[in-house]
Amino acid sequence: xxxxxxxxxxxxxxxxxxxxxxxxxxxxxxxxxxxxxxxxxxxxxxxxxxxxxxxxxxxxxxxxxxxxxxxxxxxxxxxxxxxxxxxxxxxxxxxxxxxxxxxxxxxxxxxxxxxxxxxxxxxxxxxxxxxxxxxxxxxxxxxxxxxxxxxxxxxxxxxxxxxxxxxxxxxxxxxxxxxxxxxxxxxxxxxxxxxxxxxxxxxxxxxxxxxxxxxxxxxxxxxxxxxxxxxxxxxxxxxxxxxxxxxxxxxxxxxxxxxxxxxxxxxxxxxxxxxx
Numbered sequence: 001x002x003x004x005x006x007x008x009x010x011x012x013x014x015x016x017x018x019x020x021x022x023x024x025x026x027x028x029x030x031x032x033x034x035x036x037x038x039x040x041x042x043x044x045x046x047x048x049x050x051x052x053x054x055x056x057x058x059x060x061x062x063x064x065x066x067x068x069x070x071x072x073x074x075x076x077x078x079x080x081x082x083x084x085x086x087x088x089x090x091x092x093x094x095x096x097x098x099x100x101x102x103x104x105x106x107x108x109x110x111x112x113x114x115x116x117x118x119x120x121x122x123x124x125x126x127x128x129x130x131x132x133x134x135x136x137x138x139x140x141x142x143x144x145x146x147x148x149x150x151x152x153x154x155x156x157x158x159x160x161x162x163x164x165x166x167x168x169x170x171x172x173x174x175x176x177x178x179x180x181x182x183x184x185x186x187x188x189x190x191x192x193x194x195x196x197x198x199x200x201x202x203x204x205x206x207x208x209x210x211x212x213x214x215x216x217x218x219x220x221x222x223x224x225x226x227x228x229x230x231x232x233x234x235x236x237x238x239x240x241x242x243x244x245x246x247x248x249x250x251x252x253x254x255x256x257x258x259x260x261x262x263x264x265x266x267x268x269x270x271x272x273x274x275x276x
Contacts, residue, residue, distance in 0.1 A: 028133075028140045028156050031171065032126055038176040039204040041124040043230035045072040047205065048083075049223045070118075071229070077237040078122045080115075091115075093122065094237045101242065105249040113185045114218065117192040117209050120169070120178050137167035137184035146170065148180055157182070165191050165215070177204065188213065201228055 026034065046069070053064040067083040081090040091100040093111065100108040116136065123129040133140050139158035146155040148170055157168030167189075170180035181192040190213060194206035209221040235241060 025143050025145065026154065028143055029126065029130065031143060031154055031156065032129055034176045035171055035178060036124055036126060036129070039124065040202055041074050042201065042203045042228055044074060044228065044232055045200070045203070045205065046070065046227050046229040046232075047072075047223050048225040049221050051219060051221050053219045054217050071232050071236065072122060073232050073234075073237060074122075075125055076123060076128055078118060079232075079236050080118075092237055092239055092242060093118075094239050097239045099239045099242055101246045104246055106243050106246050107249065113183060113188045113190045114211055114213075116183050116185070116190065117181065117194075117211065117221070119183075120181055120192075120194070121205065133169060135185075136181075138169060138182075139167070145173075148172075151179065153179065165189055165212075190218075191215075198226075200226055203228075 049068050049070065051066045051068055053066075054062065069081045069083055071079040071081075073079075076093075076095050078093040079090060082088075087102075088104065089100075089102045091098065091111070098109055098111045099106055100111075119129075119132045119136065123132050130140060133156065138156060140156055142156070142158045144155050144159065146153050146159075152173045153170040154173060155168050155170050157166055159168075160166035165182050167184040168180070168182045169178060170182075171177070172179050175197075177194070177197045179194050181194070183190050183192075190211065193210040193212070195208040195210065197204050197206045205223070205226055207223045207226075210217065211219040211221070
């Protein structure tokens with residue numbers, strides 16, 4: 001009896017040592033597998049959303065509002081179109097490639113950091129999602145427990161300075177739904193908060209996303225409509241064909257289009273200056 005009691009005390013003491021319980025935390029591949037099993041991979045999704053960019057200095061109200069149509073064709077193909085009578089703008093992400101078109105010309109082959117919230121929504125197979133986390137600057141060898149408001153979360157990523165955001169993916173422990181995604185890219189640290197996840201048939205999708213720069217609200221996304229869709233033409237996601245239809249702007253036209261090309265980056269710089 002004494003031996004059994006002694007062994008119990010030793011085991012309990014070991015479990016209470018710092019770091020001793022880490023072995024009971026799922027490692028990244030297993031944890032992502034649980035997430036993907038939860039949200040699944042449908043054939044395709046179409047969503048309509050309103051995106052608001054906050055504190056943009058060129059408007060009286062400090063808000064720029066865009067209506068967008070998102071088309072997901074799984075695996076790993078995505079298109080977002082601005083719904084407007086005056087703007088012709090869309091972007092396509094396909095098998096790791098990216099293109100953005102504005103007013104009839106290709107303006108970029110790099111996705112803006114504030115648009116990376118779709119990583120978690122698009123990449124629903126293990127290898128692709130794991131690769132995106134690495135590209136976002138996340139140390140995928142580290143998993144820990146952290147609290148986000150009232151939720152206990154598994155957190156993939158290496159914690160930084162206390163109170164500072166760090167590149168990471170936060171997964172609610174009870175539901176296995178992602179609730180926070182922090183990326184580090186091009187010198188920016190951007191936080192995405194996913195809210196109001198809703199089931200759509202056998203998949204899940206967040207109806208709200210909040211975007212933060214330097215702990216300040218930069219933008220919000222509210223989804224007004226979402227449907228399963230399996231018949232989107234492959235041509236919508238053919239980056240090579242799109243670039244042939246909308247060739248890159250010529251150097252002599254750079255000044256004319258520069259405001260449109262750099263619009264979002266300028267918003268980010270202007271937003272940052274508001275809080276410096």
